[in-house]
Amino acid sequence: MNFLSNNIYYIGCFGLIFIGLYIVLTKKNLIKVIIGINFIDTGVNLFLITIGYIRGGTAPIFSRPGLNPERMVDPIPQALVLTTIVIGVSVLALALSLAIRLYHHYGTLNLRKIRELKW
Amino acid sequence: MLSPVLLIAIPLGFSFLAPLLKKGAKYIPPIAMLFNLILSILLVPQVMRKPIIVLLGGGWPPPFCINLVASPLGILLALLISLVGFLVSIYAIAYIKEGATEKYHTLYLLLLTGATGIVLTGDIFNLFVFFEILCISSYALVAYNGDKHGLESAVKYLIQGSIGSSFILIGIALLYGLFGTLNMADIANNISYHSLQSPTLYVALAFFITGFGVEGAIFPLNAWLPDAHSSAPSTISAILSGIAIKTGVYAIARVTYTLFSAKGFMIFIATIGIITLLIGEMSALGQKKDIKRMLAYSSIGQIGLIIFAFGIATYYGIFGALFQLVNHALAKSLLFLASGYMIYRVGSKELSAFEGLGKKMPLSSLVFTIGAFSLIGLPPFAGFMSKISIISAGIKANNTALFVFVIIVLFATIIEGCYFFRVVQNLYFKKSRDPAHNCVRDGCPTTQKSEMPISALIPIIILALLIVAIGIYPRLVTGIIESAAIGLMDKVGYIHQILGIF
Secondary structure: OHHHHHOHHHHHHHHHHHHHHHHHHHOOEHHHHHHHHHHHHHHHHHHHHHHHOOOOOEOOOOOOOOOOHHHEOOHHHHHHHHHHHHHHHHHHHHHHHHHHHHHHHHOOOEOOOOOOOOO | OOOOHHHHHHHHHHHOOOOOOOOHHHHHHHHHHHHHHHHHHHHHHHHHHOOEEEEEOOOOOHHHOEEEEEOHHHHHHHHHHHHHHHHHHHHHHHHOOOOOHHHHHHHHHHHHHHHHHHHHEOEHHHHHHHHHHHHHHHHHHHOOOOOHHHHHHHHHHHHHHHHHHHHHHHHHHHHHHHHOOOEHHHHHHHHHHHOOOOHHHHHHHHHHHHHHHHHHOOHHHOOHHHHHHHHOOHHHHHHHHHHHHHHHHHHHHHHHHHHHOOHHHHHHHHHHHHHHHHHHHHHHHOOOOOHHHHHHHHHHHHHHHHHHHHHOOOHHHHHHHHHHHHHHHHHHHHHHHHHHHHHHHHOOOOHHHHOOHHHHOHHHHHHHHHHHHHHHOOOOOHHHHHHHHHHHHHHHOOOHHHHHHHHHHHHHHHHHHHHHHHHHHHHHOOOOOOHHHHOOOOOOOOOOOOOOOHHHHHHHHHHHHHHHHHHHOOHHHHHHHHHHHHHHHOHHHHHHHHHOOO
16 A cells, blocks of 8 residues: 555556557547547656655745755756646647548548558 | 757757748758758867867756767767768758758758757766657658648657657656666766666666667567658658667667666577568568658668677677768668659559660669669679678677577578569569550650659769768778777776766
8 A cells, every 4th residue: 555655657658548549459440549539648747746756845946944955856857847738738639630631531430441541 | 160969959040941831941951951961070180189069058067968969970860861861851852842842851851850860969867858850840740741641650750759759768768766866967877877687677677779770670679660761751661660660779879888888688689580581571572562661661671780789799890880870871861762752753653664774764764773772782882881891790790699690691692682682683684564564644655765853863872972972992981980989988088078077
């Protein structure tokens, strides 16, 4: 139980990544696959945040006297996550716009039917 | 003031200028890339003496800021990127006519910005960001034609590519969690201190190789490449084959040599390289319907050869790998560009449609043949020099497994010869089919020569001349490749130059 409560964030983010991979590998609908990719993105972002997180920590700003630098959370992963969120959103937007165009051509989003290119 | 920052800043700035000039947009990429080409040539002598390190973000000393490292390896690849990018953009002036052309040029420059950034940066997260710039613009460019096949392959590429990018990010997060730094030299310093014992490091290495392997199309992760390269416009196929997949290979080499210095791991890299080589070449042999798909599979094979040469893990192996990387970039972009107008003229991608084309498009057929011969590795062309240096490096390494792999490389060369000679035979030694079948469009007489427009012909001829020149006089490039190979091997020197310790 102690292990679980200590590592709950790591378990959570890798859970999200594996759920995302499962969706991408098994679902037939393109929209669901795109949602799966977004799951993976979210899981990775949470992982990055978790690495710099301190339980009960403060923001890394000396906003009032008496703040202990030891208890500050690491700001760099948060800056990285801001970047990756932006990247994730742009990939998502591109994927959805491609899905719309694909639907115009094939009339379906079932990936098992969109398979004209083989070998 | 010559600074490597301009190599990234100029294409990035010009790319957003393109949509403003609707008509003149097509002249923007050649101008930007010409500038990059001149700048990187001017930087070469300076970099050969001492790598230039540029600090970005506040001017803090290296472990605390983002830095660019213009080492001989970085500047060699930046030179290659700007050269191929410049020639392909000249070709695109006449070739890209339909659709939203100004968006094409914007994305094209962004792709090259990403590629240049990857090879110049010294910060692992910055490398990831440039990687995403490259990937996102290439997803969009693969779908540029807007037809069924282009969209299908773009979606395929996007799904695989974004999972690969997530894997890279997990690797970066693991390294940051271990060492609390993102600077590549600092991470390398920490890892050599820990001497690759922690299991987390192996996990991170596996994530990096999987993630970069998707972009580099190493064997189990190569499913997107033949589709994407064959259904994109020919200029984009050329740039993807010539530049984009090379950045994945560069990243794998950088991670394995500089970051992890995983010497014992290299035989695994050589093995996946050999498997990729065999799978790629054998699949290429089976392609008769689509010449671009054949060239794409051949790219997978060549990437396998380059990765194998990196896996030899000696100075000669790295030298051969970098030499082969340069030659493949020149030859494969030449082949895709030449086949672009040939497909356009005959109206079909099938190999049999190319019969007798040697009479109708003599110059294009000639340069296609030069590119094909260079890839096979026939003597007067550049490919011979690099292939023989890889093979001799494999023999010199004194390792039984590597010796067997060298035999497989020679066997794969025979397969390569089979499918390229088949195309060359179709071009020159077969009568063209009956005119009615061959000329569907406005009844053109078959004997009439229909060469490509002059602006498309010039870049292809320059590429062909470069291949012949390097083949006859390899010293043209070997100087910088040698110092690049030494730079990649010399991990301590890399750390020392950036961190200023030891």
